[in-house]
Amino acid sequence: MLxxxxxxxxxxxxxxxxxKGLSLTINSGEVHAIMGPNGSGKSxxxxxxxxxxxxxxxxxxxxxDETDLFETEVEERAALGIFMAFQYPIEIxxxxxxxxxxxxxxxxxxxxxxxxxxxxxxxxxVREIAKDLEISDEMMRRPVNVGAxxxxxxxxxxxxxxxxxPRFVILDETDSGLDVDAMKLVSKGVNKFxxxxxxxxxxxxxxxxLNYIVPDFVHIMVDGKIVxxxxxxxxxxxEETGYKDFL
Amino acid sequence: xxxxxxVREVIDKETLSAVKSVGExxxxxxxxxxxxxxxxxxxxxxxxxxxxxxxxEPSWMLxxxxxxxxxxxxxxxxxxxxxxxxxIDFQDQYYYARPANMKERPKxxxxxxxxxxxxxxxxxxxxxxxKKLAGVIEENYEEKPQDRxxxxxxxxxxxxVGTTFKEELKAAGVIFCSISEAIQEYPELVKKYLGSVVPxxxxxxxxxxxxxxxxxSFVYIPEGVxxxxxxxTYFRINAENxxxxxxxxxxxxxxxxxxxxxxxxxxQRDESQLHAAVVELVILDDAEIKYSTxxxxxxxxxxxxGGIYNFVTKRADCRGKNAKVMWTQxxxxxxxxxxxxxxxxxxxxxxxxxxxxxxxNNMQQADTGTKMIHLGKNTNSRIVSKGISAxxxxxxxxxxxxxxxxxxxxxxxxQCDSLLIGNKCGAHTVPYIEVNNSSARAEHEATTSKxxxxxxxxxxxxxxxxxxxxxxxxxxxxxxxxxxxxxxxAMEAQKLVAISLEGSVG
Ligand SMILES: Nc1ncnc2c1ncn2[C@@H]1O[C@H](COP(=O)(O)OP(=O)(O)OP(=O)(O)O)[C@@H](O)[C@H]1O
Ligand SMILES: [Mg+2]
Numbered sequence: 001m002l003x004x005x006x007x008x009x010x011x012x013x014x015x016x017x018x019x020k021g022l023s024l025t026i027n028s029g030e031v032h033a034i035m036g037p038n039g040s041g042k043s044x045x046x047x048x049x050x051x052x053x054x055x056x057x058x059x060x061x062x063x064x065d066e067t068d069l070f071e072t073e074v075e076e077r078a079a080l081g082i083f084m085a086f087q088y089p090i091e092i093x094x095x096x097x098x099x100x101x102x103x104x105x106x107x108x109x110x111x112x113x114x115x116x117x118x119x120x121x122x123x124x125x126v127r128e129i130a131k132d133l134e135i136s137d138e139m140m141r142r143p144v145n146v147g148a149x150x151x152x153x154x155x156x157x158x159x160x161x162x163x164x165x166p167r168f169v170i171l172d173e174t175d176s177g178l179d180v181d182a183m184k185l186v187s188k189g190v191n192k193f194x195x196x197x198x199x200x201x202x203x204x205x206x207x208x209x210l211n212y213i214v215p216d217f218v219h220i221m222v223d224g225k226i227v228x229x230x231x232x233x234x235x236x237x238x239e240e241t242g243y244k245d246f247l
Numbered sequence: 248x249x250x251x252x253x254v255r256e257v258i259d260k261e262t263l264s265a266v267k268s269v270g271e272x273x274x275x276x277x278x279x280x281x282x283x284x285x286x287x288x289x290x291x292x293x294x295x296x297x298x299x300x301x302x303x304e305p306s307w308m309l310x311x312x313x314x315x316x317x318x319x320x321x322x323x324x325x326x327x328x329x330x331x332x333x334x335i336d337f338q339d340q341y342y343y344a345r346p347a348n349m350k351e352r353p354k355x356x357x358x359x360x361x362x363x364x365x366x367x368x369x370x371x372x373x374x375x376x377x378k379k380l381a382g383v384i385e386e387n388y389e390e391k392p393q394d395r396x397x398x399x400x401x402x403x404x405x406x407x408v409g410t411t412f413k414e415e416l417k418a419a420g421v422i423f424c425s426i427s428e429a430i431q432e433y434p435e436l437v438k439k440y441l442g443s444v445v446p447x448x449x450x451x452x453x454x455x456x457x458x459x460x461x462x463x464s465f466v467y468i469p470e471g472v473x474x475x476x477x478x479x480t481y482f483r484i485n486a487e488n489x490x491x492x493x494x495x496x497x498x499x500x501x502x503x504x505x506x507x508x509x510x511x512x513x514x515q516r517d518e519s520q521l522h523a524a525v526v527e528l529v530i531l532d533d534a535e536i537k538y539s540t541x542x543x544x545x546x547x548x549x550x551x552x553g554g555i556y557n558f559v560t561k562r563a564d565c566r567g568k569n570a571k572v573m574w575t576q577x578x579x580x581x582x583x584x585x586x587x588x589x590x591x592x593x594x595x596x597x598x599x600x601x602x603x604x605x606x607x608n609n610m611q612q613a614d615t616g617t618k619m620i621h622l623g624k625n626t627n628s629r630i631v632s633k634g635i636s637a638x639x640x641x642x643x644x645x646x647x648x649x650x651x652x653x654x655x656x657x658x659x660x661x662q663c664d665s666l667l668i669g670n671k672c673g674a675h676t677v678p679y680i681e682v683n684n685s686s687a688r689a690e691h692e693a694t695t696s697k698x699x700x701x702x703x704x705x706x707x708x709x710x711x712x713x714x715x716x717x718x719x720x721x722x723x724x725x726x727x728x729x730x731x732x733x734x735x736x737a738m739e740a741q742k743l744v745a746i747s748l749e750g751s752v753g
Contacts, residue, residue, distance in 0.1 A: 050708050053700065078710035090705040094723030100709075103719060108710035143723065160709060 001199050002026040002049075002168055007060035009048050017058065018044045020224035026168070029196040033210055034203045035235060036221035037243050042203045043087050045221075046170045050084040051077050064168065078104075079111035083166030085157035087173045087203075092144040097156075100144045101126060101163055108164060129162045133189055150177035158189045170201045175209040187212030207239035220246050273545060274746070276515030279366045283404070283486050284350075286343035292316060295458050298343050302427045302461065305434060315447045315457035322451045328585055328614035329643040329675055335521060335556065342459045344404040344486035352428070356409045363408050367401055370512060371739075372481045396476040397508075398423055400464045402493055404486045407462045412476065419475050421505075422467040426494050429465035436467055440498050444527035444564040444591075452523040452558040452585075456492045460525065463493035468503035468534075477733055479508040482524075484544070484555070490521040497527070499534035501567065506537040508736055511544050511580070516553050519582060523558045532567030532594070537575070539732050541740055544580035549638070549750070551610030554582025561588035565597035565623075573600040574617065575731045577740045579747040582611060587645065589618035592626035592654075599628045602731040604740070606721075606747050607640030607672070616646035616677075621654040621687070630661040633725045635744075636672035637751035643675040650687040659689040666724050667697045668717065668751050717752050718745035 051074035398412035407425030547554025590599025619628035665674035706716035
């Protein structure tokens with residue numbers, strides 16, 4: 001599904017390479033976890049996959065199925081089914097959640113040549129998902145992420161994921177800031193959503209999440225490269241000894 | 248209540264699809280091919296006499312006009328605004344234009360030229376007495392559909408074409424007609440109030456208007472009457488090289504209430520055109536007027552060629568105790584906007600509110616804001632201004648808050664936010680605050696920001712295209728003002744916000 005081939009990425013503003021030759025192949029239905037010290041480039045990798053501006057691709061390529069990602073606009077990538085749950089979800093004052101969600105969903109459907117969802121079906125869908133994630137009506141009425149707590153924002157990201165039904169999901173530290181109950185809710189949401197045709201890239205600092213969302217592969221990222229790949233036991237090892245073995 | 252959020256949300260959604268369906272930037276730019284009768288070009292006493300004669304006015308009205316004209320010849324065009332105004336040759340334009348077949352005032356809408364009716368229907372303003380369905384309601388399956396009536400006075404160039412729902416309004420005691428008709432039919436009311444809020448010699452443009460205004464709307468709400476429907480006037484400039492000078496007078500007697508809206512459009516032309524209107528509101532004890540404007544005059548092209556020069560004087564006089572006025576304006580059009588809807592808070596406990604969205608794109612310039620003059624005790628004013636600048640446009644908020652020595656315990660709150668799109672445009676805030684009373688308080692908050700890259704990326708990562716994302720974010724920025732509009736116009740306004748920003752990104 002996703003194939004990253006020897007990717008090197010620098011900041012646009014300064015001559016600083018963040019991703020320094022990274023290769024990774026993710027097949028349909030697989031769950032990959034990435035762990036790594038602060039500043040190793042995990043969020044940068046997510047942003048580059050999603051198409052955020054401000055980075056220069058020095059070399060390498062990324063294919064999503066047959067599509068060359070670097071030839072594809074941000075919103076087109078979204079319509080292809082790439083979703084990124086932000087490490088720090090963005091607030092949009094004055095724009096209601098419902099409006100935002102409906103606009104996003106119908107924009108994607110339009111890009112894919114599908115019919116727009118009518119108001120009644122849309123509402124029904126959102127309500128079901130919100131209920132599963134225990135997100136209140138009052139929350140839904142607020143502007144996007146405005147006045148929401150850290151944990152509420154993360155849950156909102158998962159709600160967006162469930163609604164938009166992407167095929168490839170990046171969860172960038174979605175577990176950070178969640179209390180135990182919220183973590184279970186979110187994991188439940190993710191697991192309910194996962195299927196043989198969907199893949200996940202889960203970025204986390206804590207092994208705990210991986211008890212709920214069980215990875216097929218765990219990668220250790222240090223200084224812009226994947227330095228070690230293993231199974232879920234690798235996460236347990238990191239939890240115990242830290243990253244010193246990989247530096 | 249639990250489902251109230253869907254209602255508004257759906258509005259926003261409509262906006263985006265509407266924007267997509269609009270192929271061109273200014274969709275009201277067509278001209279109506281109709282035989283037009285002009286007064287001779289230029290301005291002098293004879294032109295003033297001619298306009299008065301065309302409107303079959305009584306002599307007192309002509310005297311009033313001539314006085315204004317004499318005064319105007321001694322005034323100088325003001326130059327204090329942050330505007331680059333090309334020299335306007337007041338002798339090189341027409342001051343009166345009307346469709347040739349409007350010589351006789353049509354007695355009813357059935358007698359109006361179908362071409363004119365068609366023009367308004369093309370603009371989305373059907374001049375029929377059908378109920379206007381608010382678009383939101385269609386999708387709101389939770390509440391019972393309700394239809395709302397909106398009465399329209401349609402002004403085409405210099406004349407009023409017709410007014411809808413007149414009879415029904417009359418039955419409620421409300422007078423809603425063109426000002427030219429009011430001068431003939433209700434001379435005592437007009438004499439009493441015309442010029443009582445904006446005096447003849449108030450300023451250069453108001454003075455010019457007083458001399459040459461040709462039509463406009465008149466509204467009179469008698470004591471204790473709540474106007475049974477929204478009233479609106481739709482101004483259309485069609486004739487070339489012709490100024491439009493309309494005059495609106497609204498009087499709310501004790502305990503009366505009315506909500507009024509004006510809309511404006513003009514054809515797309517290379518030559519700039521002048522529009523100088525005067526609006527006077529008189530509000531007596533416990534009465535309230537809500538006055539909303541959706542101004543979408545042709546803004547000129549992206550190089551600044553053509554467009555309307557919009558010089559407008561609007562003022563509300565809260566004469567009575569507990570009088571209330573609310574100005575809401577969405578200014579998206581015009582090449583130049585010079586406009587400061589004001590509130591004179593004379594009555595004790597009276598209040599004035601000003602909600603404004605001013606959008607300038609490409610080469611547009613706007614210098615707009617308000618004046619809050621607190622004279623009575625315990626008076627309140629609130630100013631919420633949202634300025635959006637894109638392209639190479641310049642956008643200035645200019646506002647005066649004046650609290651007089653006898654205006655005890657009065658309050659003002661001002662919130663003034665500017666949003667910049669791109670880095671070739673400008674936003675300026677010019678507040679004047681004069682508080683002459685130790686028990687009074689004025690608060691002023693101002694912010695300037697850019698459309699946030701992270702917000703854009705977030706929207707786009709969710710699949711929303713860049714222009715839609717900008718429209719969404721800007722509508723969010725303006726929310727507080729959009730919510731102040733009557734619901735059926737809030738939708739229009741949102742579309743307009745999106746449309747006027749087309750081409751501002753990428
Ligand atoms: N826009 C930017 N401007 C300046 N530095 C940047 C920018 N984006 C990333 N960096 C730098 O690149 C490096 C990698 O950052 P990144 O956010 O990808 O790390 P991370 O692995 O996600 O860390 P964490 O675990 O703390 O979330 C850091 O040193 C960071 O400061
Ligand atoms: Mg990170």
